[in-house]
Amino acid sequence: MMPTEQSGTAAKARVLVVDDSSLVRLYYLNALKNAGFEAEQAINGIEAIEKVLAGTYDLVIVDVNMPGMDGLSFIRDIRRRSESVATIPTLIITTEAGEQDVADARSAGANYYLVKPVSERDLIRHVAALAGAPP
Amino acid sequence: MGPVERHDAHAILVTTDDVHRLCEFLYRRTGMLFDDSKRYYIDRRLRERMVATRSTSFQEYFAHLRADAEHEIEHFINAFTVNETYFYREDHQLRCLTSALLDQAVRNKTPEDSIRIWSIPCSTGEEPYSIAIWLMENWSAVDSYNIEIIGSDIDTRALKAATEGIYGDRALMRLAEPIKGRYFNRLPDGLFQIDPGLRDSIHFTKVNLIDKAAMANYRDIDVVFCRNVLIYFDDASRRMAAENIYDCLRPGGYICLGHSETMSRISSLYRVRRFPDAVVYQKPGADDDAN
Numbered sequence: 001m002m003p004t005e006q007s008g009t010a011a012k013a014r015v016l017v018v019d020d021s022s023l024v025r026l027y028y029l030n031a032l033k034n035a036g037f038e039a040e041q042a043i044n045g046i047e048a049i050e051k052v053l054a055g056t057y058d059l060v061i062v063d064v065n066m067p068g069m070d071g072l073s074f075i076r077d078i079r080r081r082s083e084s085v086a087t088i089p090t091l092i093i094t095t096e097a098g099e100q101d102v103a104d105a106r107s108a109g110a111n112y113y114l115v116k117p118v119s120e121r122d123l124i125r126h127v128a129a130l131a132g133a134p135p
Numbered sequence: 136m137g138p139v140e141r142h143d144a145h146a147i148l149v150t151t152d153d154v155h156r157l158c159e160f161l162y163r164r165t166g167m168l169f170d171d172s173k174r175y176y177i178d179r180r181l182r183e184r185m186v187a188t189r190s191t192s193f194q195e196y197f198a199h200l201r202a203d204a205e206h207e208i209e210h211f212i213n214a215f216t217v218n219e220t221y222f223y224r225e226d227h228q229l230r231c232l233t234s235a236l237l238d239q240a241v242r243n244k245t246p247e248d249s250i251r252i253w254s255i256p257c258s259t260g261e262e263p264y265s266i267a268i269w270l271m272e273n274w275s276a277v278d279s280y281n282i283e284i285i286g287s288d289i290d291t292r293a294l295k296a297a298t299e300g301i302y303g304d305r306a307l308m309r310l311a312e313p314i315k316g317r318y319f320n321r322l323p324d325g326l327f328q329i330d331p332g333l334r335d336s337i338h339f340t341k342v343n344l345i346d347k348a349a350m351a352n353y354r355d356i357d358v359v360f361c362r363n364v365l366i367y368f369d370d371a372s373r374r375m376a377a378e379n380i381y382d383c384l385r386p387g388g389y390i391c392l393g394h395s396e397t398m399s400r401i402s403s404l405y406r407v408r409r410f411p412d413a414v415v416y417q418k419p420g421a422d423d424d425a426n
Contacts, residue, residue, distance in 0.1 A: 023270070025332060028278070095245075117278055
């Protein structure tokens with residue numbers, strides 16, 4: 001691994017995708033990689049916490065309904081941690097489209113909220129806005 | 136090469152009666168029917184198994200088989216199944232899946248509900264993986280439902296290969312380069328291995344289509360792909376398989392057969408549905424639209 005960034009280009013924004021469905025994770029991961037982002041995955045909130053504590057991410061995309069630890073609990077958890085972890089932007093992607101669902105996501109500390117189905121274009125547009133445009 | 140051993144299979148006499156007994160055994164176990172016209176195919180596989188089990192006579196092998204010594208029944212069935220297929224085979228049915236079948240299937244579902252798609256027989260995995268890839272590439276609602284794709288086969292050797300997910304150029308010949316790049320990792324020996332995330336999204340199981348009790352473990356299936364297997368069955372086994380699948384389907388669920396197969400000659404339980412991309416068969420449901 002090269003210790004320094006390639007000259008002339010910024011480092012790729014790094015995105016963590018958290019969803020319990022491996023098919024959905026793969027779908028988002030491919031969309032992100034196609035657009036030039038670096039993308040990793042976790043199967044629920046518990047694994048996602050381990051990942052954000054161990055690495056650096058510019059954005060976490062997180063589903064709400066997951067066994068183990070759900071998406072809102074994950075966001076509440078990281079918001080209470082040290083500044084570098086607590087300030088990671090989070091994008092909720094869920095099928096729950098009610099007003100109360102959005103309000104709950106806001107109060108948990110989510111930065112943005114998208115309702116499934118999310119097209120590749122919409123995903124990339126919002127990820128770019130929250131994590132910085134890909135190189 | 137070593138010296139010719141005493142149990143060299145070519146030296147073993149296998150009579151027509153022996154072959155009949157063997158075919159009867161295979162038929163009762165699997166529903167697969169082989170007659171004298173397939174004698175060469177049968178003989179070759181029988182001799183293979185006799186050499187592998189070091190049997191010196193047909194009687195010895197047949198006793199070994201019937202006793203299921205060293206899991207011989209499984210090895211025997213594996214030897215008789217055909218596992219040649221490729222990705223995106225009969226893709227008009229995959230188009231039909233995303234242009235019609237799934238839209239109908241989700242009419243009675245809410246987001247996050249399960250959609251269950253079953254590939255049986257799945258052989259070495261090309262079909263269930265193709266379904267998953269096709270959905271990610273072509274179905275806009277792919278992230279809104281809990282999509283469960285099951286791949287089942289009677290052949291445990293094929294299932295093992297499916298789980299490993301390693302393929303050569305021939306299996307991938309119908310896939311565009313960008314798709315290969317997204318869903319496969321190129322191995323040093325020139326082969327391709329399916330992406331681990333994709334592999335984890337398919338649930339592989341051993342199932343015998345004519346085993347009613349085993350089939351009862353599968354329920355509420357939305358779409359079954361059962362292609363090019365019923366051609367190996369006789370009428371009675373075909374009907375049994377069709378009825379077993381019927382019980383596995385959700386009301387309104389669909390079954391896709393191979394291009395040379397038609398349900399009307401097998402069972403009257405299903406209704407034929409002609410979509411622009413494919414002809415499929417539907418289990419009638421209380422609220423399906425008959426048109």
